Amino acid sequence: MDGITNVPIAHLKKGEVNLGTSIMAVQFKGGVVIGADTRTTTGSYIANRVTDKLTHIHDRIYCCRSGSAADTQAVADIVHHHAQLYTSIYGSAPPVATVAALFEKLCYENKDQLSAGIIVAGWDEEKGGSVYNIPLGGGTFQQPWAIGGSGSTYVYGYCDATYQENWGEEETIEFVKNTLALAMSRDGSSGGCIRMCVITKDAARRIFIPGNELPRFWEGKEVVGSSAGATAQVPGAAAAAVAAVGPYAGLVDEASANSERNLKHS
Incomplete structure (x- = not known):
């Protein structure tokens, strides 16, 4: 325990604190799917490996939190309180847009004191499933899908190329995962x-995927374009240029001759 209690916090707080998060929400026909990673960092120190960044606001409304954990928890608690008051006063659940407006108001009016990026998503009678993105500093943007946090910068291209309208629940879950x-x-x-x-x-259903069951992507274990494999595909003059390097010249010349022969007979 000494190693935990004696963490040099003063050293960790020097300079800018790295606030790492990946959060996401996607609308589909019939509802929304929200998701987040579970790592909370203080600089290079992982403070919590299993954080829950999906916060309950009302029965069918949740928010995804990115930024300072303390700031986003405080803002979410305040909005949760107002959402319960809304239900007590009006006798019905607040619309998702109303909850998003509350988040936006708090984040904008306190933008100089807060580090909070929020995605609000849920289902209501008026619009069905809906997603609202509230970036750092405030502002409300309704979108069919939204991503946030430091991890989002790596996947904008993937989301743009992959997302399709009119997905069902299972396709949306797979996309978020x-x-x-x-x-x-x-x-x-x-x-x-x-x-x-x-x-x-009908419900808000939780899904948990442990770290050892995450989808895997290319991690550098394969060697793309090894020497023999790469040169065997180089035709004509380009092959002759590559042939100048090292002991594979004979292989390249043979591959080049075969390639040119195939071109003549095609």
């Missing part, structure tokens, strides 16, 4: 496990 796993594998400040929640009219 793969996106978060990819972000976690590339971002050193994100990691741990994946927590997801599927929110529909």
